[in-house]
Amino acid sequence: MTQSSNSTPTVGFVSLGCPKAGSDAELILTRLRSEGYEISGSYQGSDLVIVNTCGFIDAAVEESLSAIGEALAENGRVIVTGCLGAKKDSSGHGIVESVHPKVLAVTGPHATEEVMDAVHAHLPKPHDPFIDLLPPQGVRLTPDHFAYLKISEGCNHRCSFCIIPSLRGDLVSRPIGEVMREAEALVDSGVKEILVISQDTSAYGVDVKYRTGFWGGRPVKTKFYDLCNALGELGVWIRLHYVYPYPNVDEVLPLMADGKILPYLDVPFQHANPRILKAMKRPGDAENTLARIRRWRDAVPDLTIRSTFIAGFPGETEEDFEELLGWLSEAQLDRVGCFAYSPVEGAAANALPGLPPEEIREDRKIRLMEHQEDISTQRLERLLDREITVLVDDVDEEGAVARSMGDAPEIDGLVLIPDGEGLEVGEFAKVRVVDVDVHDLYAVPVES
Numbered sequence: 531m532t533q534s535s536n537s538t539p540t541v542g543f544v545s546l547g548c549p550k551a552g553s554d555a556e557l558i559l560t561r562l563r564s565e566g567y568e569i570s571g572s573y574q575g576s577d578l579v580i581v582n583t584c585g586f587i588d589a590a591v592e593e594s595l596s597a598i599g600e601a602l603a604e605n606g607r608v609i610v611t612g613c614l615g616a617k618k619d620s621s622g623h624g625i626v627e628s629v630h631p632k633v634l635a636v637t638g639p640h641a642t643e644e645v646m647d648a649v650h651a652h653l654p655k656p657h658d659p660f661i662d663l664l665p666p667q668g669v670r671l672t673p674d675h676f677a678y679l680k681i682s683e684g685c686n687h688r689c690s691f692c693i694i695p696s697l698r699g700d701l702v703s704r705p706i707g708e709v710m711r712e713a714e715a716l717v718d719s720g721v722k723e724i725l726v727i728s729q730d731t732s733a734y735g736v737d738v739k740y741r742t743g744f745w746g747g748r749p750v751k752t753k754f755y756d757l758c759n760a761l762g763e764l765g766v767w768i769r770l771h772y773v774y775p776y777p778n779v780d781e782v783l784p785l786m787a788d789g790k791i792l793p794y795l796d797v798p799f800q801h802a803n804p805r806i807l808k809a810m811k812r813p814g815d816a817e818n819t820l821a822r823i824r825r826w827r828d829a830v831p832d833l834t835i836r837s838t839f840i841a842g843f844p845g846e847t848e849e850d851f852e853e854l855l856g857w858l859s860e861a862q863l864d865r866v867g868c869f870a871y872s873p874v875e876g877a878a879a880n881a882l883p884g885l886p887p888e889e890i891r892e893d894r895k896i897r898l899m900e901h902q903e904d905i906s907t908q909r910l911e912r913l914l915d916r917e918i919t920v921l922v923d924d925v926d927e928e929g930a931v932a933r934s935m936g937d938a939p940e941i942d943g944l945v946l947i948p949d950g951e952g953l954e955v956g957e958f959a960k961v962r963v964v965d966v967d968v969h970d971l972y973a974v975p976v977e978s
């Protein structure tokens with residue numbers, strides 16, 4: 531095995547294949563350089579070698595396998611990435627692993643993070659006095675005690691009012707090991723609440739066919755349930771945002787019932803009328819959705835459901851809108867936001883007929899929010915006289931401002947504690963609820 535003689539870790543790089551493979555190579559090389567690794571075009575003097583492969587035609591497969599063989603013979607420590615890494619033989623085994631079982635790691639194409647994980651595992655990052663001044667959790671814009679955790683980018687849906695897929699492309703899930711390591715680093719730095727975000731949280735892992743990754747030396751699937759289960763082991767509040775109402779959401783309810791993740795779901799239902807939902811290209815069965823909500827509440831009576839709706843979508847009649855109000859009365863959601871429909875440049879919905887005039891759209895938005903006020907208040911009244919745990923966000927001489935398990939930062943209500951000046955920011959505190967209004971709870975500290 532050949533090691534570099536200088537102290538800077540050096541990675542040899544061999545890239546085969548088409549321009550897409552070349553662009554993957556650029557991403558990996560950029561990351562290697564930005565982390566302080568040296569790059570070498572030769573096997574000699576490199577601490578390990580990355581071979582970026584092609585698997586398009588038989589000749590390319592042969593060329594890639596022989597490049598891997600050469601790198602193993604000349605250097606000995608080889609990480610394989612690229613299209614051939616994803617190819618299986620007729621019995622379902624990876625071609626690269628079958629021919630060259632001594633390689634250190636194999637990934638498919640577009641796998642910068644996994645390649646970097648493999649590099650870090652076999653050749654630790656050099657110390658960088660500038661980068662290493664940054665905390666391990668990176669630079670965050672949120673307070674020290676809560677943080678957002680982005681698990682994927684892009685979206686496979688094509689909701690007609692939304693242009694996110696055309697801006698950000700289809701769903702790309704982050705590797706589970708990377709997500710969990712980031713979550714752990716956040717907890718180690720003092721974070722008490724992790725807010726899981728994405729464009730479509732419940733679809734996590736669909737794009738990578740729920741590929742198995744590793745966290746803490748054990749296999750974990752890149753899958754919504756498995757992610758929630760693993761996050762639930764970290765001992766902090768885990769809050770799920772942007773959950774699309776798929777049936778697989780049912781699976782995480784037991785984790786909420788067991789107290790592993792917060793009994794909180796942010797599910798943008800958008801509407802209740804089947805024709806409007808179809809025009810929006812959203813799942814269209816409002817009856818089923820009501821039944822699902824009932825089942826969720828049976829499983830987790832204290833579940834907080836937050837949702838958003840669009841009023842005045844093209845084609846929405848007064849009857850459709852009243853159907854939505856009736857649905858809200860039945861659904862008894864805890865927290866609701868509403869937007870008056872407004873055309874977004876590039877959205878397919880712009881071509882739909884029957885756009886209500888702007889004043890009607892705005893009026894429906896106001897009516898929806900007024901309709902929901904009583905429902906939200908009644909949902910909060912369940913908490914009157916109960917002792918609950920809150921996370922303290924702010925303390926001054928006038929008391930403390932905190933949030934309950936049912937309150938996400940910025941978008942939901944607050945728990946106002948006038949006698950809470952003795953509490954500390956970032957502390958979990960027990961309080962008793964003494965009053966409620968439409969959005970907020972009022973509480974007093976409970977001596978522990």
Ligand code: SF4
Pocket residue numbers: 685686687688689692693694695729730774
């Ligand atoms: S609204 Fe959400 S689910 Fe629909 S396309 Fe946009 S990002 Fe995807």
